[in-house]
Amino acid sequence: MNIAFFTDSYHPYVSGVVNSIDRFKKELERQGHRVYIFAPAYPAVEREEGVFRFLSLPVVVQKDFRLAIPLSRKLIPVMKNLDLDIIHTHTPFLMGRLARYGARKLGLPLVFTFHTLYDKYLHYVPVAGGVITPFLNYYLREYCNSCNMVIAPSTYVKQELEKQGLEVPVTAVSTGIDLTPFKDIDEEGLKYLRKSYNIEEEEKILIFVSRLGEEKNPIFLLKAYHRLIDKYGLRPRLLIVGDGPEREKLETYCQKNGLMEQVIFTGKRKYEEVVQLYKMSSLFVFPSKTETQGLVTLEAMAGGLPVVAVNAAGSSTMVEHGVDGFLVEEDADEFARAVYEILINEILYNEMKKNALKKAEELSIEKMAGRLLAVYNEAGRRELAGKAL
DSSP: OOEEEEOOOOSSSOHHHHHHHHHHHHHHHHTTTTEEEEEEEETOOOOOEEEEEEEEEETTTTTEEEEEEEOOOHHHHHHHHTTTTTESOSSSSSSHEEEHHHHHHHHHOOOEEOOOOGGGGGGGSSSHHHHHHHHHHHHHHHHHHHHHSEEEEEHHHHHHHHHTSSSEEEEOOOBOOOHHHHHHOOOHHHHHHHHTTTTTOOOOOEEEEOOOGGGOOHHHHHHHHHHHHHOOOOOOOEEEEBOOTTTTHHHHHHHHTOOOOTTTESSSOOHHHHHHHHHHEEEEEESOOSSSSOOOOHHHHTOOOEEEESSTTTTTHHHHHTTTTEEESSHHHHHHHHHHHHOOOHHHHHHHHHHHHHHHHHHHHHHHHHHHHHHHHHHHHHHHHHHHO
């Protein structure tokens, strides 16, 4: 198959959507398919074969994100030359509209992955966020119905979309994980990594990997962590891996509450190092309430980590409560108690670790790519049936 991915964000921007695109692209191409990327241009990014960039503008409220200008006279000729079989858009907005235009012009099936709970990000829209919501929901429903099929990254999102009364099929296909980097364990390397972060061998480590935005709820995590120390007497180190607009606020909280020695802000790290940080850690903690899947949760499980997460959105379908982790309400004391119960109970910890690894195996990228291809085939059949009518 020749497949076109359209997206409003791509490298060097870092996000769960970009990671999902990357993983499916690599696996589909490993299986003999060809994937082309249509994405915004970013400053100082070199040309890459199979990646078509569009002029873009920076976003004032999020400086590392750029908005593509989805205009090009060459689009249709280029797409024709690629001999595409299907168009898969990862956005309903600027590049998503361009994807729909291309699909209609060329008579190709169009698939859309509903990666993001968009209404949870309206705090980035000054003043007018609440006013926009009904118009946003109407637009999203209309866009979904213009596609042949819609993909949800979790059963939670699938259920939410079906409540909107969509007229097209919605299928859940999670972003799988490449287990290969997690297979090899370099004990000496992990010891060196601990030393580089000044973490003693016997110290437990909590890890949170995410873009540090308000929607990820990181300040709640620090409050729960503070409670873990004050009320439960545990002092594991906390690794916060990632960067974003909330980082300064988080560091200020740590300074005011005497947590700077315990909390380590690593900033952005290459995926290879993040994998090692998972392996070095004891428990994955995830406070976000807006995830559609929570890809980092699956990564943590592949690293053998049990999970404590806020019981919301995608986390509720990724974590099986009491089996590979705990799902808790957004209550700092309850979150801290869940972390405490896992860390002090070796039998429980080892059982959850085993189940976390099993979950990661079930959601490997090979299996998920197979499901994605099945969706493509079904979308193609629906497009042909529509033409026959």
